[in-house]
Amino acid sequence: METRARTLVKALVWNAIGLITMGLVGLILTGSAAVGGAMAVVNTAVGLTMYVIYERVWTRIDWGRWHG
Template sequence: METRQRTLVKAIVWNMIGLTVMAIVGLLMTGSAAVGGAMAAINTMLGLSMYFIYERIWAHIGWGRKHG
């Protein structure tokens, strides 16, 4: 079972990658760094929260795990 700290670090690293990609996509799609950055920030906040919850739920599901 993963610790909450590990789950949080994984979520933060993953979301920093997503923030960077989303900011670039937002900039390319809108032509505005401010709009692209705002889109990326909102997406990252929502994504981080959802990813953390998702990982914590799966940490309690034994299906597909091999022990030993």
């Protein structure tokens, strides 16, 4: 089982990578750092929230775990 702290750190690192990537994609597609940055921040906030919820739900599911 994972601790909440580990789940949160994993989520933060993953979302930092996503923030940078989405910011660059937004900049390239819109030509605007402000619009690209706003898209990246919204995407990261939603993604971080959903990832933490997703990980915490899966920690409660025993299916596919090896207990031995």
